[in-house]
Amino acid sequence: MSISKKGKFVGNPEKAEFLTTYKNEDSGGIKFGKAVQVGTNDDQATLVGSTGTDMIGIAVEANEKIGTDDTRDYDQYDTMKIGQKGIFYVQVREAVTAGSPVGVISSSNGNATTTGDFGTASTYTEIDGQFLDSGSIDDEVRISLNLPM
DSSP: OOOOOTTOBOSOTTTOEEEOOOEEOOTTOEETTOEEEEOSSTTEEEEOOSSSTTEEEEEOOOGGGOOTTOOOEEOTTOBOOEEEEEEEEEEBSSOBOTTSEEEEOOTTSSOTTTTTOEEETTTSEEEEEEESSOBOTTOEEEEEEEOOO
């Protein structure tokens, strides 16, 4: 069994930016590598909404949250590490090409499994990011993310 890389930060830490004040609002947990937005309360985060334009970042892997069962997610009310700038691994739900712009799958064009994952900007809501790797459906690829603080 290979260990998932989703949500791993692999860039230069001096050029990265993270938010660390949000708690997970979702009772079902938020998996590493998923796109998140501000939740019902200003101090909470949840999976991206119906448009994806409200994305604040990616749920980044936190060492203290890696369980022995490889669930790799934030439980409800866990304080999250959210990446806004840097290089991160994400899962794609369609074939993507290195150098192309990134699209986030929102709740209006995804489902319970795919919301918060990524694909091409021509299919999904474009965000300020670029694919650094090419990949096929369900691959884990690197993106360069540059969201505003």
